[in-house]
Amino acid sequence: MAKSKINKNSLEFPREARRSLKPSYDPDAFGRWSEKFARFLGTARFLVYMTAFVLTWVIWNGFAPDNLKFDHYPFIFLTLLLSLQASYAAPLILLAQNRQSDRDRIQGNEDRERDERNVADTEYLARELASLRSAIGEVTTRDYLHSEISDAIEEIVKKLNKKS
Template sequence: MPRAPRRKLLPEYDPEAFGRLSEKIARFLGTGRFLVWMTLTIVVWVLWNVFAPPSVRFDPYPFIFLTLMLSLQASYAAPLILLAQNRQADRDRVEMEQDRSQNERSIADTEYLTREIAALRMGLGEVATRDWIRSEFEDLLKELAERPAVFRPSGSDAGRGRDEGDR
């Protein structure tokens, strides 16, 4: 018979959801909006507890309760900011590894293309170019023009086409 699951003393929570929430809080704590709201809250707190009638003041002059609230806020803010920084560091590490592997692939591709270009250059050194062929034909035509006319038509056949005498 299977055992009944044990009851856990600690509450269950989703670490990913908690991490996302901590990042949202850390992002808010780093804004000017937070600083403005915090400053306004403290100013109103102090002004209320200094100038309000004594019967409605809730934190007289040394402002012990204000100090307690600021300490409480700081005690939660610091770990949340650290948690958000750790998550960001993890993301940065993964991104850096992906960048490194992409760079390695790019280097391998570049080396491959460099070898291919070098092979093409070596191959082009052995291929006859249009200018080389043209110069060879010109040399051949000059050589033929300098040779005696062996197959040139005689004076009487000169006016007629090549194959007219064969008909």
């Protein structure tokens, strides 16, 4: 018997995973990290850490012996580091704000859809209540039935009195 050759290029079989030299990254993971970073930048802890870092830098480079100073006054290297930190922090904060605005937009759409359903449900219930009120208006009440029976009894009594 001849074995049939399996065609691996057909659509019946999945392709094998190919390795690529191109790095892959999850944009949501980067977005989540940027939100955490932006939240950290807005905390008192960050301000305390940054203040301690800058004070340590200035004190060390201001009062240490000249051979141990690595950034002499006017602290150009410190200025460079702070500028780099700000240049990376600003886009990360904007990315976090964009993600938040996307979540807010989605939440707004969901709220609007829920409000529309609530309005439709309220209108339906109002129509049902109106139909029940009109149906109750056609139902004989106890007082109406009592007065009709009383009138009928009076008529019967009058007819009996006329015959006697």
